[in-house]
Amino acid sequence: xxxxxxxxxxxxxxxxxxxxxxxxxxxxxxxxxxxxxxxxxxxxxxxxxxxxxxxxxxxxxxxxxxxxxxxxxxxxxxxxxxxxxxxxxxxxxxxxxxxxxxxxxxxxxxxxxxxxxxxxxxxxxxxxxxxxxxxxxxxxxxxxxxxxxxxxxxxxxxxxxxxxxxxxxxxxxxxxxxxxxxxxxxxxxxxxxxxxxxxxxxxxxxxxxxxxxxxxxxxxxxxxxxxxxxxxxxxxxxxxxxxxxxxxxxxxxxxxxxxxxxxxxxxxxxxxxxxxxxxxxxxxxxxxxxxxxxxxxxxxxxxxxxxxxxxxxxxxxxxxxxxxxxxxxxx
Numbered sequence: 001x002x003x004x005x006x007x008x009x010x011x012x013x014x015x016x017x018x019x020x021x022x023x024x025x026x027x028x029x030x031x032x033x034x035x036x037x038x039x040x041x042x043x044x045x046x047x048x049x050x051x052x053x054x055x056x057x058x059x060x061x062x063x064x065x066x067x068x069x070x071x072x073x074x075x076x077x078x079x080x081x082x083x084x085x086x087x088x089x090x091x092x093x094x095x096x097x098x099x100x101x102x103x104x105x106x107x108x109x110x111x112x113x114x115x116x117x118x119x120x121x122x123x124x125x126x127x128x129x130x131x132x133x134x135x136x137x138x139x140x141x142x143x144x145x146x147x148x149x150x151x152x153x154x155x156x157x158x159x160x161x162x163x164x165x166x167x168x169x170x171x172x173x174x175x176x177x178x179x180x181x182x183x184x185x186x187x188x189x190x191x192x193x194x195x196x197x198x199x200x201x202x203x204x205x206x207x208x209x210x211x212x213x214x215x216x217x218x219x220x221x222x223x224x225x226x227x228x229x230x231x232x233x234x235x236x237x238x239x240x241x242x243x244x245x246x247x248x249x250x251x252x253x254x255x256x257x258x259x260x261x262x263x264x265x266x267x268x269x270x271x272x273x274x275x276x277x278x279x280x281x282x283x284x285x286x287x288x289x290x291x292x293x294x295x296x297x298x299x300x301x302x303x304x305x306x307x308x309x310x311x312x313x314x315x316x317x318x319x320x321x322x323x324x325x326x327x328x329x330x331x
Contacts (some may be wrong), residue, residue, distance in 0.1 A: 008110075012179045014027050014059070014130035039207035040125070043134065043214045044068045046123060046205045054075040056119040056146060058109050058139070059083055059127030063092035063102075069123075070099045073253035077101060078118070084108045109142060110135045117147045125156040129185035141195045147219040153199060158186050159206060170211065175229075190215060200255060200265040218263070220255065228256040228264075231288035232295045232321055237267070239320055245296040245303070246284035249273045253291065264323050281306065295324050 044065065049055070051074030057066050060081030069079055077231060081092050089104055096102040107113055109124075110131060122143050128136055143153055163171060163186065165303040174182070183268045191202050197216035206213050220227070233241040233248030241248035253266040272284055281303045288294070294307065297318045 007134075009130075009132065009181075012130045012132075012181055014127055014179075016133045017169055031231060034035060036132050039212065040065060040066060040156075042207065043125075043154075043205060044072075046216075047123065047152075047154055049073060049121070050077070053120045054117075054271060055079045056122045057081045058122060058124040058143070058325060060104070060123075061085075061088050061097035063088075064093070064103075065123070065125055066102055067095055067099065070096070075101070080105055080115075080117075082107045082109060095108055099325045102247050109139055112138060113142060115146065119144055119151060121154065122147055124158070127157075128155060129157050132181060132229070133184060133188075137197075140194070144198060144219060149219065151219045153194075153219065155190070155215045155216045155217075157213065157215075158182060159211055160189065161186055161211060163316075170209070191217075195265055201263045217314075220263070228293060228316070229291040230254040230256060230262070230293040230295060231291040232324070233270075233297075234321060237321075240317055240324060241299050242318055244298050244300065245294070246270070246281055247273055251288050252321065255290070255328060256293075262329060295321075295328060 007025070047069070049069055049072035050273075051072075053073060054077065055073075056070060057079060060066055060083045063081060066079045066081050073079070079099075080103055082105045083089065083092065083095070084106065086106070087241075089106055092104045096104075105115065107115070109127070124139075124143070128139055131139065140283065147153060163174060163183065166174065183192070194202070194215075194217045198220050200220050201216075203216040204213055205216075205227040230253070232252045233245050233250070234252050235249045237250070237252065237304075245314055248270055251268040251270055252264060253268060254262045255265050256262045269289060270284065271286060272287075281300070285303075285307065292311065293313045295315045295317055297316065299307070299314065304314060315328050317327065319327075
C-alpha cells in the first residue's frame with residue numbers, strides 16, 4: 001500500500017508508508033523528543049515478565065520491543081510477534097535472529113483470527129489508537145481469545161487527557177503527527193471499555209509527562225453467571241466505612257469468581273456522600289444496583305428491607321476490606 005487511497009483506513013497512521021516503516025524506530029525516537037528509547041525499557045520492565053512466559057506482541061513492528069522482552073525470558077519462554085507489514089517482518093527477523101524463542105507471524109490484527117494458541121501476556125504498543133473505534137473492538141476480541149485464563153493484557157499507548165491543556169510544543173507535535181483516531185482515543189475511558197470486555201484488576205504506569213500510559217488488565221471469566229459483584233463502602237480504599245452505607249465517599253466494586261477469587265474491578269464515587277441526599281437510600285442503592293452482595297458496617301432497617309427485597313445478600317463487617325472479603329468468602 002503506497003498511497004493514502006490504497007489504505008484500508010485512509011485517516012489512520014497504523015498503515016505505514018514504506019519510508020516510515022523502514023525507519024520506524026528513528027521516527028518514534030524523534031516524535032517522542034528522544035524519550036521513547038527510555039520509557040519503552042521501563043514499560044517492559046513493569047510487565048514483570050517471568051522466565052516461562054509465552055508473550056504475544058501485537059503490531060510488533062521492527063522487533064525492538066520483542067528483543068527487550070527476551071532479556072527477561074528463560075529457555076521455556078517464547079515471544080510471537082505479529083504484524084501485517086512485510087518491511088517490518090524483515091526488520092523483525094533480522095533484529096531477533098539470535099533469539100531462538102522469538103518468531104514472527106504475518107497477520108492482520110484488525111480482523112478476527114485464530115492461531116490456536118493462548119498466551120500468558122499480550123502486549124500492544126502505539127497501535128490500537130490508530131484504528132476506528134469499531135475496529136478496536138475486534139482487536140480486543142482477538143486479545144481476549146488468545147489470552148490464557150487469568151492472563152494479562154498490556155496496552156502501551158496515549159493516556160486519557162485534554163489536548164487543549166497540553167504544553168504548546170507537545171500539542172503541536174500531537175496535532176501534526178497523530179491521525180484523527182488518536183483524538184478520539186484520548187477521550188475514552190479505557191479502563192471502563194476493558195472492564196466491559198471482561199478485563200479487570202487494572203494497574204497503570206505513566207511516562208512522557210503522563211501523556212503515555214502502560215495499562216495493565218487481567219482476563220476474567222466471560223460467563224457472567226459465574227461472576228458475582230460485591231459493593232463495599234469506603235473512604236480510604238483500605239477499610240470498610242464505619243458509618244452508614246450511603247455516607248461513604250466511594251463504593252469499591254469487587255467480583256467473585258468460582259467462589260475462590262476476588263478482584264477489585266471499579267471505584268465508584270458516591271455523589272450523595274456528605275449531603276442530606278444520602279438519606280434518600282434508593283438513589284444510593286441504584287448506584288450499586290448491579291451488585292448482588294454488599295459488605296457494610298451499618299445499614300438502616302428500611303434499607304435492609306429494601307435491599308433484601310431486591311435479592312441482595314448483606315454482610316456486616318467493620319474491618320479491613322481484604323480481611324472482610326477473606327472472612328466472608330474464603331473461610
